[in-house]
Amino acid sequence: MKAYGKKVWVIAEGYIPEYGTGPEPEFTSHETACILNTSEEKAEVEITIFFSDRDPAGPYKVTVEPKRTKHLRFNELKDPEPVPKGTDYSSVLESSVPIIVQHTRLDSRQAENALLSTIAYSE
Amino acid sequence: MKAYGKKVWVIAEGYIPEYGTGPEPEFTSHETACILNTSEEKAEVEITIFFSDRDPAGPYKVTVEPKRTKHLRFNELKDPEPVPKGTDYSSVLESSVPIIVQHTRLDSRQAENALLSTIAYSE
């Protein structure tokens, strides 16, 4: 299969709630970037997080193996710093090979029921 | 009418819950790929499912008749293997003619009330 997608993706809307309900981690409300790598090579992805009132954080480095998908939770990003909760942010994903990115937010009220999802902006 | 759309579509976010509530099949939570074929020819669609920790499954073969829409439920895909429940996946749809694909997840709590929907990525 061809390496589908684009190398740059942007999710303008981001927000990790400060609290959640239910047992962790399945019931935690969270933001997810679903990343698909259809290529034959590893995708080395650098994520930069933008805020409203401070300089950007990152880059966070994530690897997606060839012909694999990764459902990345933003609250698992710890290095160089955790993504703050209760704060609006945006994210830019820059990849070494073409990938496809979809933005999804899960609801803590039910296990794995997404509240919203949208294809990200690519160029 | 012209054959609108593209031949390749990608849905990066996929998840079939392991359980549901209410009478089957109307109340089953499920993922749907809504596929429209506006052309005068049959659309022969091959679907490949990508996972986080194993090789891709498929291709699954689906036909959409000329000037018809098909609301395909991923949990109806059985050959060459069922799409596993409780597992993150992504899907690539490759068609013989241009089509349009929209990704929708239905909520088992109410009949046919969708929880989310987004146009898929095309190229």
Added chain:
Amino acid sequence: MKAYGKKVWVIAEGYIPEYGTGPEPEFTSHETACILNTSEEKAEVEITIFFSDRDPAGPYKVTVEPKRTKHLRFNELKDPEPVPKGTDYSSVLESSVPIIVQHTRLDSRQAENALLSTIAYSE
């Protein structure tokens, strides 16, 4: 302002529930195509509805005045025939001038709280 948008838009996912709750029309669950015409001319829009098991219906004719938006409910389309309830459909919108189309489904449980929304496919 420039005439922004495209002349062809496709909404692959469509479904009008067979029943609703609450006072009409505000609480009726319904599909909406939000159509914006930023141009200086009337947009003459022809809508064709595709089904899974019969020939397409339409064209339905809708006019959007210059520099106006129209939030079109599919259950208001009556000529040449009503859009059937409880049936999957897809829709193609072809306009005389560039427009922008967003697909939204409203939830009958609350007045004007949308359940889902996505930009449509354009070309």
Added chain:
Amino acid sequence: MKAYGKKVWVIAEGYIPEYGTGPEPEFTSHETACILNTSEEKAEVEITIFFSDRDPAGPYKVTVEPKRTKHLRFNELKDPEPVPKGTDYSSVLESSVPIIVQHTRLDSRQAENALLSTIAYSE
């Protein structure tokens, strides 16, 4: 980082409910345009609001600082006139530099749980 995005964005679907529940402002139902400016320059954004039955309002002027995101609530737009509640509208955002815009509606029933989100139309 490169200045990603486009200079024109359109959100065809807009609606601010006439009422809400819970303490202000966190629990107010509201429409948000999440705007990301990855460039090194200020983004001077002009927003025009279109209605179904009157001339457009605006332009509303918003500035997004370099390398910052802004989650703009439409009910905070006051000059030249507030965006009316209980009224369908569409919005066009024209920026001096490339930006990325995502449309999100928050639900008044829960703090900061989005009800829907979609990437806007760009050109």
